[in-house]
Amino acid sequence: MSRVAVMGTGSWGTTFAVVLADAGSKVTMWGRRPQVCEAIAGRHENPDYLPGLELPHTVTADPDPAVALDGADIVVLAVPAQTLRTNLAVWKPLIGPSAVTVSLMKGVEKGTLKRMSEVIGEVLEIGPERNAVVSGPNLAAEIAARQPTATVVACTDHDTAEQVAAACSAPYFRPYTNHDVIGVELSGAVKNVIALAVGMVEGMGLGDNSKASIITRGLAEITRLGVALGAEPATFAGLAGMGDLVATCASPLSRNRTFGVHLGQGMTVDEVVAITNRTAEGVKSTGAILGLAREHGVDMPIAEAVTGVVNGEVPLSELAGSLLSRARKSELA
Ligand SMILES: NC(=O)c1ccc[n+]([C@@H]2O[C@H](COP(=O)([O-])OP(=O)(O)OC[C@H]3O[C@@H](n4cnc5c(N)ncnc54)[C@H](O)[C@@H]3O)[C@@H](O)[C@H]2O)c1
Numbered sequence: 092m093s094r095v096a097v098m099g100t101g102s103w104g105t106t107f108a109v110v111l112a113d114a115g116s117k118v119t120m121w122g123r124r125p126q127v128c129e130a131i132a133g134r135h136e137n138p139d140y141l142p143g144l145e146l147p148h149t150v151t152a153d154p155d156p157a158v159a160l161d162g163a164d165i166v167v168l169a170v171p172a173q174t175l176r177t178n179l180a181v182w183k184p185l186i187g188p189s190a191v192t193v194s195l196m197k198g199v200e201k202g203t204l205k206r207m208s209e210v211i212g213e214v215l216e217i218g219p220e221r222n223a224v225v226s227g228p229n230l231a232a233e234i235a236a237r238q239p240t241a242t243v244v245a246c247t248d249h250d251t252a253e254q255v256a257a258a259c260s261a262p263y264f265r266p267y268t269n270h271d272v273i274g275v276e277l278s279g280a281v282k283n284v285i286a287l288a289v290g291m292v293e294g295m296g297l298g299d300n301s302k303a304s305i306i307t308r309g310l311a312e313i314t315r316l317g318v319a320l321g322a323e324p325a326t327f328a329g330l331a332g333m334g335d336l337v338a339t340c341a342s343p344l345s346r347n348r349t350f351g352v353h354l355g356q357g358m359t360v361d362e363v364v365a366i367t368n369r370t371a372e373g374v375k376s377t378g379a380i381l382g383l384a385r386e387h388g389v390d391m392p393i394a395e396a397v398t399g400v401v402n403g404e405v406p407l408s409e410l411a412g413s414l415l416s417r418a419r420k421s422e423l424a
Protein backbone atom coordinates (compact mmCIF):
# COMPACT_ATOMS: atom_id res chain seq x y z
CA MET A 92 0.00 0.00 0.00
CA SER A 93 1.38 3.42 -0.98
CA ARG A 94 1.62 6.10 1.67
CA VAL A 95 0.72 9.35 -0.13
CA ALA A 96 0.94 13.00 0.94
CA VAL A 97 -1.40 15.35 -0.94
CA MET A 98 -0.22 18.93 -0.59
CA GLY A 99 -3.25 21.17 -1.11
CA THR A 100 -6.87 20.74 0.03
CA GLY A 101 -8.59 22.51 -2.89
CA SER A 102 -11.01 20.91 -5.37
CA TRP A 103 -8.54 18.75 -7.23
CA GLY A 104 -6.21 17.93 -4.36
CA THR A 105 -9.16 16.69 -2.30
CA THR A 106 -10.72 14.80 -5.20
CA PHE A 107 -7.42 13.15 -6.09
CA ALA A 108 -7.07 12.16 -2.42
CA VAL A 109 -10.44 10.39 -2.75
CA VAL A 110 -9.22 8.59 -5.90
CA LEU A 111 -6.02 7.52 -4.13
CA ALA A 112 -7.96 6.27 -1.11
CA ASP A 113 -10.43 4.38 -3.33
CA ALA A 114 -7.37 2.85 -5.02
CA GLY A 115 -6.19 1.56 -1.63
CA SER A 116 -3.55 4.17 -0.80
CA LYS A 117 -3.21 5.70 2.66
CA VAL A 118 -3.50 9.47 2.28
CA THR A 119 -2.56 12.41 4.51
CA MET A 120 -3.34 15.85 3.13
CA TRP A 121 -1.71 19.16 3.96
CA GLY A 122 -3.80 22.32 3.89
CA ARG A 123 -2.83 25.83 4.91
CA ARG A 124 -6.13 26.46 6.71
CA PRO A 125 -6.43 24.45 9.97
CA GLN A 126 -10.24 24.49 9.90
CA VAL A 127 -10.30 22.77 6.49
CA CYS A 128 -7.86 20.12 7.79
CA GLU A 129 -10.02 19.63 10.88
CA ALA A 130 -13.11 19.11 8.72
CA ILE A 131 -11.29 16.55 6.55
CA ALA A 132 -9.71 14.66 9.44
CA GLY A 133 -12.60 14.93 11.91
CA ARG A 134 -15.82 15.01 9.90
CA HIS A 135 -14.55 13.45 6.65
CA GLU A 136 -15.67 16.37 4.55
CA ASN A 137 -14.27 19.44 2.80
CA PRO A 138 -17.23 21.82 2.90
CA ASP A 139 -15.33 24.66 1.21
CA TYR A 140 -14.45 22.75 -1.95
CA LEU A 141 -16.54 19.56 -2.11
CA PRO A 142 -19.65 20.22 -0.02
CA GLY A 143 -21.85 17.19 0.59
CA LEU A 144 -19.19 14.59 -0.27
CA GLU A 145 -18.22 12.08 2.44
CA LEU A 146 -14.49 11.50 2.16
CA PRO A 147 -13.07 7.99 2.68
CA HIS A 148 -12.05 7.53 6.31
CA THR A 149 -8.53 6.58 5.19
CA VAL A 150 -8.01 10.23 4.14
CA THR A 151 -6.77 12.49 6.88
CA ALA A 152 -5.31 16.02 6.92
CA ASP A 153 -3.00 18.21 8.95
CA PRO A 154 -1.89 21.86 8.67
CA ASP A 155 1.66 20.79 9.61
CA PRO A 156 3.50 19.76 6.40
CA ALA A 157 5.88 17.61 8.45
CA VAL A 158 2.95 15.41 9.51
CA ALA A 159 1.59 15.09 5.97
CA LEU A 160 5.00 14.33 4.45
CA ASP A 161 6.25 11.95 7.15
CA GLY A 162 7.04 8.60 5.48
CA ALA A 163 5.34 9.48 2.19
CA ASP A 164 6.41 7.36 -0.82
CA ILE A 165 4.46 9.66 -3.15
CA VAL A 166 4.10 13.43 -2.74
CA VAL A 167 1.21 14.91 -4.74
CA LEU A 168 1.39 18.65 -5.38
CA ALA A 169 -1.95 20.45 -5.81
CA VAL A 170 -1.41 24.12 -5.02
CA PRO A 171 -1.77 27.08 -7.41
CA ALA A 172 1.01 27.08 -10.01
CA GLN A 173 2.30 30.51 -9.03
CA THR A 174 2.77 29.60 -5.34
CA LEU A 175 4.44 26.22 -5.93
CA ARG A 176 8.05 27.44 -5.79
CA THR A 177 7.56 29.18 -2.43
CA ASN A 178 5.67 26.20 -0.99
CA LEU A 179 8.32 23.71 -2.13
CA ALA A 180 11.14 25.67 -0.52
CA VAL A 181 9.44 25.13 2.86
CA TRP A 182 8.63 21.46 2.21
CA LYS A 183 11.98 20.44 0.70
CA PRO A 184 13.68 19.33 3.95
CA LEU A 185 10.61 17.26 4.87
CA ILE A 186 10.43 15.19 1.68
CA GLY A 187 12.08 11.76 1.82
CA PRO A 188 15.13 11.07 -0.38
CA SER A 189 13.36 8.41 -2.47
CA ALA A 190 9.87 9.91 -2.59
CA VAL A 191 8.26 10.37 -6.00
CA THR A 192 6.59 13.71 -6.74
CA VAL A 193 3.38 14.05 -8.74
CA SER A 194 2.28 17.40 -10.15
CA LEU A 195 -1.47 17.86 -10.59
CA MET A 196 -1.03 21.49 -11.58
CA LYS A 197 -1.86 22.97 -14.97
CA GLY A 198 0.08 26.20 -15.21
CA VAL A 199 3.36 27.77 -16.28
CA GLU A 200 5.41 29.86 -13.85
CA LYS A 201 5.42 33.59 -14.56
CA GLY A 202 8.87 35.08 -15.01
CA THR A 203 10.81 31.83 -15.41
CA LEU A 204 8.37 30.35 -18.02
CA LYS A 205 8.94 26.93 -16.43
CA ARG A 206 6.53 24.02 -16.39
CA MET A 207 5.55 22.73 -12.96
CA SER A 208 7.72 19.60 -13.18
CA GLU A 209 10.65 21.85 -14.07
CA VAL A 210 10.04 23.96 -10.96
CA ILE A 211 9.76 20.80 -8.85
CA GLY A 212 12.98 19.32 -10.27
CA GLU A 213 14.83 22.57 -9.75
CA VAL A 214 13.69 23.37 -6.20
CA LEU A 215 13.77 19.82 -4.83
CA GLU A 216 16.89 18.92 -6.84
CA ILE A 217 15.40 15.61 -7.98
CA GLY A 218 15.92 13.84 -11.29
CA PRO A 219 13.21 13.26 -13.92
CA GLU A 220 12.92 9.61 -12.83
CA ARG A 221 11.23 10.72 -9.58
CA ASN A 222 9.19 13.56 -11.09
CA ALA A 223 5.75 12.62 -12.49
CA VAL A 224 2.75 14.53 -13.80
CA VAL A 225 -0.95 13.62 -13.88
CA SER A 226 -3.12 15.37 -16.47
CA GLY A 227 -6.22 14.57 -18.50
CA PRO A 228 -9.94 15.35 -18.84
CA ASN A 229 -10.37 15.50 -15.08
CA LEU A 230 -13.02 17.94 -13.90
CA ALA A 231 -12.88 17.49 -10.13
CA ALA A 232 -16.63 17.61 -9.41
CA GLU A 233 -17.37 14.75 -11.83
CA ILE A 234 -14.60 12.57 -10.43
CA ALA A 235 -15.68 13.33 -6.86
CA ALA A 236 -19.07 11.88 -7.92
CA ARG A 237 -17.14 8.78 -9.06
CA GLN A 238 -18.08 9.32 -12.71
CA PRO A 239 -15.77 7.30 -14.99
CA THR A 240 -12.79 9.02 -16.56
CA ALA A 241 -9.32 8.32 -17.85
CA THR A 242 -6.13 10.26 -17.28
CA VAL A 243 -2.43 10.23 -18.11
CA VAL A 244 0.46 9.63 -15.70
CA ALA A 245 3.57 10.99 -17.37
CA CYS A 246 7.15 10.31 -16.31
CA THR A 247 10.32 9.67 -18.27
CA ASP A 248 10.82 6.61 -16.06
CA HIS A 249 8.29 3.88 -16.85
CA ASP A 250 8.54 2.21 -13.42
CA THR A 251 7.74 5.49 -11.68
CA ALA A 252 4.79 6.12 -14.02
CA GLU A 253 3.55 2.60 -13.22
CA GLN A 254 4.00 3.17 -9.48
CA VAL A 255 1.89 6.34 -9.60
CA ALA A 256 -0.67 4.77 -11.96
CA ALA A 257 -1.06 1.81 -9.57
CA ALA A 258 -1.54 4.18 -6.64
CA CYS A 259 -4.42 6.01 -8.36
CA SER A 260 -6.16 3.20 -10.29
CA ALA A 261 -9.74 3.18 -9.03
CA PRO A 262 -12.85 1.50 -10.48
CA TYR A 263 -13.92 4.83 -12.04
CA PHE A 264 -10.45 6.30 -12.68
CA ARG A 265 -8.22 4.74 -15.35
CA PRO A 266 -4.68 6.07 -15.70
CA TYR A 267 -2.66 5.54 -18.88
CA THR A 268 1.11 6.03 -18.78
CA ASN A 269 3.15 8.22 -21.13
CA HIS A 270 6.85 9.11 -21.16
CA ASP A 271 6.18 12.49 -22.84
CA VAL A 272 6.17 14.76 -19.79
CA ILE A 273 6.55 17.95 -21.84
CA GLY A 274 3.56 17.16 -24.07
CA VAL A 275 1.29 16.04 -21.24
CA GLU A 276 2.15 18.99 -19.03
CA LEU A 277 1.95 21.67 -21.72
CA SER A 278 -1.39 20.32 -22.91
CA GLY A 279 -2.86 20.85 -19.45
CA ALA A 280 -1.54 24.38 -19.12
CA VAL A 281 -2.37 25.68 -22.59
CA LYS A 282 -5.87 24.21 -22.77
CA ASN A 283 -6.79 26.57 -19.93
CA VAL A 284 -5.97 29.53 -22.18
CA ILE A 285 -8.04 28.07 -25.01
CA ALA A 286 -10.90 27.48 -22.53
CA LEU A 287 -10.72 31.16 -21.54
CA ALA A 288 -11.15 32.07 -25.22
CA VAL A 289 -14.08 29.66 -25.64
CA GLY A 290 -15.67 31.12 -22.52
CA MET A 291 -15.30 34.64 -23.92
CA VAL A 292 -16.97 33.49 -27.15
CA GLU A 293 -19.80 31.96 -25.11
CA GLY A 294 -20.14 35.11 -22.98
CA MET A 295 -20.38 37.24 -26.12
CA GLY A 296 -23.33 35.12 -27.24
CA LEU A 297 -21.58 33.45 -30.17
CA GLY A 298 -22.38 29.90 -31.17
CA ASP A 299 -20.88 26.47 -31.62
CA ASN A 300 -19.15 27.08 -34.95
CA SER A 301 -17.08 29.82 -33.33
CA LYS A 302 -16.29 27.63 -30.33
CA ALA A 303 -15.36 24.61 -32.48
CA SER A 304 -13.08 26.84 -34.55
CA ILE A 305 -11.29 28.09 -31.41
CA ILE A 306 -10.99 24.57 -29.97
CA THR A 307 -9.59 23.12 -33.20
CA ARG A 308 -7.17 25.92 -33.92
CA GLY A 309 -6.34 25.92 -30.20
CA LEU A 310 -5.23 22.30 -30.48
CA ALA A 311 -3.04 23.34 -33.43
CA GLU A 312 -1.44 26.02 -31.20
CA ILE A 313 -0.89 23.61 -28.31
CA THR A 314 0.68 21.08 -30.67
CA ARG A 315 2.95 23.64 -32.38
CA LEU A 316 4.28 24.90 -29.05
CA GLY A 317 4.69 21.41 -27.64
CA VAL A 318 6.56 20.06 -30.64
CA ALA A 319 8.85 23.11 -30.63
CA LEU A 320 9.65 22.32 -26.98
CA GLY A 321 10.41 18.66 -27.73
CA ALA A 322 7.04 16.97 -27.14
CA GLU A 323 5.66 14.14 -29.27
CA PRO A 324 2.81 15.07 -31.67
CA ALA A 325 0.77 11.97 -30.74
CA THR A 326 0.40 13.18 -27.15
CA PHE A 327 -1.79 16.08 -28.32
CA ALA A 328 -4.30 13.69 -29.89
CA GLY A 329 -4.55 11.84 -26.58
CA LEU A 330 -6.33 12.26 -23.25
CA ALA A 331 -4.08 15.02 -21.93
CA GLY A 332 -4.29 16.87 -25.25
CA MET A 333 -7.56 16.73 -27.13
CA GLY A 334 -9.35 14.94 -24.28
CA ASP A 335 -8.73 17.65 -21.71
CA LEU A 336 -9.22 20.44 -24.24
CA VAL A 337 -12.67 19.15 -25.17
CA ALA A 338 -13.72 18.52 -21.54
CA THR A 339 -12.58 21.93 -20.35
CA CYS A 340 -13.90 23.96 -23.28
CA ALA A 341 -17.29 22.21 -23.19
CA SER A 342 -17.97 22.13 -19.47
CA PRO A 343 -19.68 24.78 -17.35
CA LEU A 344 -17.75 23.16 -14.45
CA SER A 345 -14.46 24.54 -15.82
CA ARG A 346 -13.20 27.55 -13.86
CA ASN A 347 -11.19 28.79 -16.85
CA ARG A 348 -14.12 28.58 -19.25
CA THR A 349 -16.41 30.21 -16.66
CA PHE A 350 -13.85 32.98 -16.09
CA GLY A 351 -13.88 33.60 -19.85
CA VAL A 352 -17.70 33.68 -19.92
CA HIS A 353 -17.67 36.47 -17.32
CA LEU A 354 -15.09 38.40 -19.35
CA GLY A 355 -17.19 37.86 -22.47
CA GLN A 356 -20.18 39.31 -20.66
CA GLY A 357 -18.22 42.47 -19.99
CA MET A 358 -16.69 42.03 -16.53
CA THR A 359 -13.08 43.00 -15.89
CA VAL A 360 -10.47 40.52 -14.66
CA ASP A 361 -10.50 42.14 -11.21
CA GLU A 362 -14.29 41.89 -11.05
CA VAL A 363 -14.22 38.19 -11.92
CA VAL A 364 -11.45 37.49 -9.41
CA ALA A 365 -13.54 39.24 -6.75
CA ILE A 366 -16.49 36.84 -7.22
CA THR A 367 -14.49 33.59 -7.25
CA ASN A 368 -11.97 32.03 -4.90
CA ARG A 369 -11.11 29.20 -7.24
CA THR A 370 -7.89 28.81 -9.21
CA ALA A 371 -8.30 29.63 -12.94
CA GLU A 372 -4.71 28.91 -13.95
CA GLY A 373 -5.04 30.20 -17.50
CA VAL A 374 -5.44 33.80 -16.34
CA LYS A 375 -2.01 33.91 -14.69
CA SER A 376 -0.27 31.51 -17.08
CA THR A 377 -1.36 32.94 -20.42
CA GLY A 378 1.41 35.59 -20.52
CA ALA A 379 4.05 33.00 -19.61
CA ILE A 380 2.77 30.63 -22.30
CA LEU A 381 2.95 33.44 -24.84
CA GLY A 382 6.47 34.16 -23.59
CA LEU A 383 7.43 30.53 -24.23
CA ALA A 384 5.93 30.75 -27.72
CA ARG A 385 7.89 33.89 -28.53
CA GLU A 386 11.09 32.39 -27.12
CA HIS A 387 10.69 29.44 -29.51
CA GLY A 388 9.37 31.37 -32.52
CA VAL A 389 5.93 29.73 -32.36
CA ASP A 390 2.81 31.50 -33.65
CA MET A 391 -0.01 31.37 -31.05
CA PRO A 392 -2.66 33.88 -32.11
CA ILE A 393 -5.35 32.66 -29.71
CA ALA A 394 -3.00 32.81 -26.72
CA GLU A 395 -1.91 36.25 -27.90
CA ALA A 396 -5.50 37.49 -28.11
CA VAL A 397 -6.39 36.02 -24.69
CA THR A 398 -3.29 37.59 -23.11
CA GLY A 399 -4.24 40.93 -24.65
CA VAL A 400 -7.78 40.76 -23.23
CA VAL A 401 -6.63 39.54 -19.79
CA ASN A 402 -4.02 42.32 -19.60
CA GLY A 403 -6.61 44.90 -20.68
CA GLU A 404 -4.62 45.70 -23.83
CA VAL A 405 -7.13 44.34 -26.36
CA PRO A 406 -10.82 45.26 -26.10
CA LEU A 407 -13.06 42.22 -26.17
CA SER A 408 -14.88 43.65 -29.18
CA GLU A 409 -11.65 43.20 -31.17
CA LEU A 410 -11.10 39.55 -30.17
CA ALA A 411 -12.83 37.93 -33.16
CA GLY A 412 -11.50 40.54 -35.61
CA SER A 413 -7.93 40.08 -34.41
CA LEU A 414 -8.15 36.35 -35.15
CA LEU A 415 -10.14 36.50 -38.39
CA SER A 416 -8.24 39.34 -40.10
CA ARG A 417 -4.89 37.53 -40.03
CA ALA A 418 -3.24 36.59 -43.34
CA ARG A 419 -4.73 33.45 -44.89
CA LYS A 420 -2.62 30.32 -44.50
CA SER A 421 -2.77 26.57 -44.97
CA GLU A 422 -4.56 24.68 -42.22
CA LEU A 423 -1.62 22.30 -42.11
CA ALA A 424 1.10 24.96 -41.80
N1 LIG B 1 -10.29 21.49 -10.10
C1 LIG B 1 -10.08 20.71 -11.14
O1 LIG B 1 -11.04 20.17 -11.73
C2 LIG B 1 -8.68 20.44 -11.60
C3 LIG B 1 -8.46 19.30 -12.39
C4 LIG B 1 -7.18 19.05 -12.85
C5 LIG B 1 -6.13 19.89 -12.52
N2 LIG B 1 -6.38 20.98 -11.73
C6 LIG B 1 -5.22 21.81 -11.38
O2 LIG B 1 -4.86 21.53 -10.03
C7 LIG B 1 -4.27 22.68 -9.43
C8 LIG B 1 -4.99 23.00 -8.14
O3 LIG B 1 -6.34 23.27 -8.49
P1 LIG B 1 -7.55 23.14 -7.50
O4 LIG B 1 -8.74 22.85 -8.35
O5 LIG B 1 -7.31 22.20 -6.39
O6 LIG B 1 -7.62 24.65 -7.01
P2 LIG B 1 -8.53 25.27 -5.86
O7 LIG B 1 -8.64 26.71 -6.16
O8 LIG B 1 -9.76 24.47 -5.71
O9 LIG B 1 -7.63 25.05 -4.57
C9 LIG B 1 -6.36 25.62 -4.43
C10 LIG B 1 -5.78 25.22 -3.11
O10 LIG B 1 -4.53 25.87 -2.95
C11 LIG B 1 -4.52 26.57 -1.72
N3 LIG B 1 -3.69 27.75 -1.82
C12 LIG B 1 -4.00 28.97 -2.30
N4 LIG B 1 -2.95 29.80 -2.17
C13 LIG B 1 -1.95 29.08 -1.62
C14 LIG B 1 -0.63 29.38 -1.22
N5 LIG B 1 -0.12 30.58 -1.35
N6 LIG B 1 0.11 28.37 -0.70
C15 LIG B 1 -0.40 27.14 -0.55
N7 LIG B 1 -1.64 26.81 -0.87
C16 LIG B 1 -2.42 27.78 -1.41
C17 LIG B 1 -5.97 26.90 -1.44
O11 LIG B 1 -6.19 27.12 -0.06
C18 LIG B 1 -6.66 25.61 -1.93
O12 LIG B 1 -6.59 24.62 -0.95
C19 LIG B 1 -4.39 23.80 -10.48
O13 LIG B 1 -3.16 23.94 -11.13
C20 LIG B 1 -5.45 23.31 -11.44
O14 LIG B 1 -5.24 23.79 -12.77
C21 LIG B 1 -7.61 21.26 -11.26
Ligand SMILES: O=P(O)(O)OC[C@H](O)CO
Pocket residue numbers: 197227228229230231283286335338339344345346347348370371372
Ligand atom coordinates in the same frame (compact mmCIF):
# COMPACT_ATOMS: atom_id res chain seq x y z
O1 LIG C 1 -11.75 24.01 -13.89
P1 LIG C 1 -10.55 24.17 -14.78
O2 LIG C 1 -10.79 25.10 -15.91
O3 LIG C 1 -9.31 24.46 -13.99
O4 LIG C 1 -10.31 22.74 -15.47
C1 LIG C 1 -10.25 21.62 -14.66
C2 LIG C 1 -9.46 20.50 -15.27
O5 LIG C 1 -8.17 20.94 -15.68
C3 LIG C 1 -10.15 19.78 -16.38
O6 LIG C 1 -9.40 18.66 -16.77
